Amino acid sequence: MELIGEVKDRHVIIVDDMVDTGGTLAKAADVMMEKGALSVRAICTHPILSGNAYERIENSKLLELIVSDTIPLKRECSKIKVVTCAPLFADVMHKVQDNTSISGQFLM
Numbered sequence: 001m002e003l004i005g006e007v008k009d010r011h012v013i014i015v016d017d018m019v020d021t022g023g024t025l026a027k028a029a030d031v032m033m034e035k036g037a038l039s040v041r042a043i044c045t046h047p048i049l050s051g052n053a054y055e056r057i058e059n060s061k062l063l064e065l066i067v068s069d070t071i072p073l074k075r076e077c078s079k080i081k082v083v084t085c086a087p088l089f090a091d092v093m094h095k096v097q098d099n100t101s102i103s104g105q106f107l108m
Helices: 023-034 053-059 086-097
Strands: 011-019 039-047 064-068 080-083
Touching (some): 011 023, 023 053
Parallel strands (some): 011 039, 039 064, 064 080
16 A cells, blocks of 8 residues: 555545445555554445454544444444434435425535
8 A cells, every 4th residue: 555645744534435344444544644644534425344344443543434324333333433414315305305406415
């Protein structure tokens, strides 16, 4: 694994669409900390978390993994924080039902 860019004395956030086994994420956190990062957090949309993913995350150098609730967690993990997307989905469904624009949900 290679790191491109400077992380020394910085707080790092890794953004990904999904985490499956957590191996790549844990390795990336290790590399960044070895290169002098102050902390490493990750955020992903879909927490598949198969195999030993919970143990890998718990034992990794990640400070925190923030995930959505698109896939329910199989168990608790002190480093994993779940953020719900239910209000967003409900609002979009209501707007579609009312035939109003949903673009405001996705454009800033």
